[in-house]
Amino acid sequence: MTTNTKHWNDARMRNIMGTLLRVGVFSAAFLAVSGGVLFFIQHPKEISDFTTFKGEPAKFRQVHLIVKEAFNLRGRDVIQLGLLLLIATPVARVIFSLIGFLIEKDWIYVAITAIVLIILSVSLFSNYLTF
Amino acid sequence: MVTFIAILFAGALFAGFIGSLTGLGGGVIIVPLLTIGFGVDIRYAIGTSLISVISTSSGAASSYVKEGILNIRIGMFLEIATTLGAIAGAAIAVFAPTHAISIIFGLVLLYSAIVSFQKRKGELDSENLPEEKPNRMAELLKAKGTYPTADGLKKYTLQHLGGGFTVMSLAGILSGLLGIGSGALKVIAMDSIMKIPFKVSTSTSNFMIGVTAAASAGIYLNRGYIDPVLSMPVMVGVLIGSLIGAKFLIRSRTKSIRIIFAIVITLLAFEMIYNGLAKNI
Numbered sequence: 001m002t003t004n005t006k007h008w009n010d011a012r013m014r015n016i017m018g019t020l021l022r023v024g025v026f027s028a029a030f031l032a033v034s035g036g037v038l039f040f041i042q043h044p045k046e047i048s049d050f051t052t053f054k055g056e057p058a059k060f061r062q063v064h065l066i067v068k069e070a071f072n073l074r075g076r077d078v079i080q081l082g083l084l085l086l087i088a089t090p091v092a093r094v095i096f097s098l099i100g101f102l103i104e105k106d107w108i109y110v111a112i113t114a115i116v117l118i119i120l121s122v123s124l125f126s127n128y129l130t131f
Numbered sequence: 132m133v134t135f136i137a138i139l140f141a142g143a144l145f146a147g148f149i150g151s152l153t154g155l156g157g158g159v160i161i162v163p164l165l166t167i168g169f170g171v172d173i174r175y176a177i178g179t180s181l182i183s184v185i186s187t188s189s190g191a192a193s194s195y196v197k198e199g200i201l202n203i204r205i206g207m208f209l210e211i212a213t214t215l216g217a218i219a220g221a222a223i224a225v226f227a228p229t230h231a232i233s234i235i236f237g238l239v240l241l242y243s244a245i246v247s248f249q250k251r252k253g254e255l256d257s258e259n260l261p262e263e264k265p266n267r268m269a270e271l272l273k274a275k276g277t278y279p280t281a282d283g284l285k286k287y288t289l290q291h292l293g294g295g296f297t298v299m300s301l302a303g304i305l306s307g308l309l310g311i312g313s314g315a316l317k318v319i320a321m322d323s324i325m326k327i328p329f330k331v332s333t334s335t336s337n338f339m340i341g342v343t344a345a346a347s348a349g350i351y352l353n354r355g356y357i358d359p360v361l362s363m364p365v366m367v368g369v370l371i372g373s374l375i376g377a378k379f380l381i382r383s384r385t386k387s388i389r390i391i392f393a394i395v396i397t398l399l400a401f402e403m404i405y406n407g408l409a410k411n412i
Contacts, residue, residue: 014196014203021193021341025186029370032363039360040133047132048360050165053172056355063352079359083182086366087348089189090341097207108272112208116342119214123221124349 013100020096024089031082039075062127091120135169140364142168143183147372149395150187150312152379159311159399161365163406171361177310178356181348183369184312188341190370191377192334201334202276205289205327209299210342213317216303217346224308230407237403241396268292278331287328295325307347312340315396333392 059065060080070081094117101109146160161183165176195201269275274289289295302316314336321332351357 010203011199014199017203018193018196021189021196025189025193025370029186029367032359032366035359036136036363048358050169050171050175050358050361053174056358060357060359061353061355076359079363080357083357083359083362083366084352086182086185086189087345087352090185090345093189094207094210094342097203106273109204109207112211116207116210116214119211119218120342120346120349123214123218123346126350127353 010104013097013104017093017096017100021089021093024085024092028082028086028089031085032079035075035078035080035082037075038073038078042075063124087124091117091124094120136364139164139169139361140368143365143368144372146183147187147190147369147374148376148379149391150314150369150373150376152376152391159315161369162310163402165361165365166406174356175358175361178351178358179362179365180310181344181351182357182362183365184306184310184344185341185348186366186370187373188312188337188339188344190373192338192341194374194377195334195337198334200278200330201338202327202331203338204272205274205276205321206335206339208272208274209296209317209320210339212296212299213303213306213313213339213343214346216300216305217307217343218303218350219300220304220307220309221347221350222307223304230410234404234407237400237405237407241400241404266290266292276331278328285328287326287331290326291324295320298324303343303346306340306343307350310347310351312344314340315392315399318392 059069059077063084066077066080066084069077094113098110098113098117101113142164143161146164149160161180162173162176165171165179166173171179192201196203269289269292272289272292274292275287277284277286279285298316298320302313302320305311305316306313314333317336317339318329318332321327321335322329327335348357
């Protein structure tokens with residue numbers, strides 16, 4: 001293994017990873033702010049009460065419903081898509097790391113990253129399991 | 132409602148700044164801000180906090196990662212422990228009396244603040260690490276690295292892998308249980324136990340927090356703890372604050388970060404203990 005090549009790949013990986021995180025977070029923030037603006041336009045007088053826990057409705061809880069509802073362009077639905085995108089951003093970073101380690105043929109870290117990805121998948125799709 | 136959102140945004144801005152500067156994440160400030168400051172139910176506060184934690188970590192890490200201070204490999208390896216812990220923590224959250232865990236956590240934080248203050252006398256041990264004999268596991272995991280200082284690149288090798296892994300699992304459990312980043316514990320695991328330089332520890336911690344929080348955020352999202360109206364201003368505020376904090380970290384010196392870190396965790400420790408005793412959590 002030539003250290004120069006490895007160093008170069010690591011530096012490149014860092015750069016792409018930084019960009020990936022930035023794009024993910026800012027897209028999520030953009031969606032959330034857009035949704036917030038829509039919400040204030042659509043419900044200028046609404047007062048939300050958070051002092052007692054009621055739990056969110058299914059359309060704010062389930063991944064496929066969040067994606068589907070967002071296309072109706074209602075404020076809260078768009079915010080929730082932004083929040084889902086935010087949660088997906090670290091997951092995307094792990095997926096990218098996996099690709100990076102595959103390119104570097106760093107098999108130990110391919111395995112380690114795959115384990116992290118499996119753990120994350122189990123968690124994020126826990127609503128499709130009985131939990 | 133607009134006023135509520137605006138104040139929430141300002142609080143989140145501050146939380147993000149402190150969180151990113153210290154590697155703590157904004158969660159530990161957001162939960163008390165929402166519950167004590169705004170009377171928000173703890174479950175909504177936890178859901179919102181997790182969102183803020185992800186945006187702090189990812190926003191700040193997008194800057195750190197290019198600087199070459201953090202260690203991606205060590206972070207990835209330890210994320211096995213934190214994500215497993217996070218899922219366990221979210222699962223325990225259903226059954227456990229969280230006020231008891233809050234008290235324990237407060238005590239742990241208080242202890243770490245004391246240790247952090249004491250360490251300032253022997254500042255050199257963290258900054259001028261002798262090249263220690265690498266162990267086989269660390270060698271296999273390539274758990275070493277270099278980081279830039281004023282005197283050029285410094286080398287370090289990771290020590291006490293098992294102890295670090297255990298504390299990281301605990302950090303994950305607390306993250307999943309309380310909706311916080313557990314950055315303090317992650318920094319302790321790396322800085323105090325694994326003997327990773329402080330700046331590398333704080334930035335790698337920030338990098339790991341997002342993945343850890345995502346592991347429990349999925350479960351909280353499914354449970355309906357994450358409200359869009361509450362989360363939006365917090366997420367955006369924390370994000371902007373964390374980016375300002377990240378710029379600050381690169382310029383500032385380790386000693387001042389350590390002092391801020393110690394003060395912040397002392398305050399948080401009392402807060403956690405108080406909330407536990409008052410059964411607010």
